Amino acid sequence: MRIIEIHTIPDGMPQLSRGRHRSAKTGACFMEFASYLAGESWSDSPQCTDPLLAHLARAVNDQLSDARRSEIAPDIPRVIGLRGDHRLLAPVIAVRAAAGALPVASAGRQQALAGALLAVPELLPAGTATEVRATARTALDAAPHAERWALDHLHRHPVRERDLRRSGCAAAVTLAVTGIAEACVDDAETLLVALLRDAITDVEELLSAPEPPVVVRELVAG
Structure with missing residues (x-):
């Protein structure tokens, strides 16, 4: 069970800024602020948050402008304790x-x-994260040409599960944040803020389930 005692950001803390900082005296990014609030050593990769969620938060933090970055500050306490399988x-x-x-x-x-x-x-156990799966299907339905290309590419160049887990998920997050930040849309920053909040909500819901699902692989004798 997660126990989070901090729900607001203390007054007098530094404004969020881009990149890594040696200490709070020179500023703080989203995850460095989280490490401070969690009582950990100053770090942009604290133990209190899932590594990929932290990666997403750092990427969004760095892509937002100085004028918009403060919008994600209220979400910092939400990532404290978001760690599981x-x-x-x-x-x-x-x-x-x-x-x-x-x-x-x-x-x-x-x-x-x-x-x-x-x-x-395909890395997810059957029956888990149904809403996220539906979101993926909706996105693919809106980009049929990209889906057809991807289906053909994956057929010719299958991706190993080990590679997906080792680097594929992080690469997808990096590509997504960059893709939004450089998209030809009117308000990419609003999309970035929404993406981070949606991802936090997804993780919150998974971890607050009565019996959080655990990934188990059965070994089949050859």
């Missing part, structure tokens, strides 16, 4: 990110994002 959480975060970026990303990035939306959900 990374084999389950990472695919959910990656799918959420790719689905959020697919509709607005450039054509080339859409193809790669569609590939992620086809491959990454």
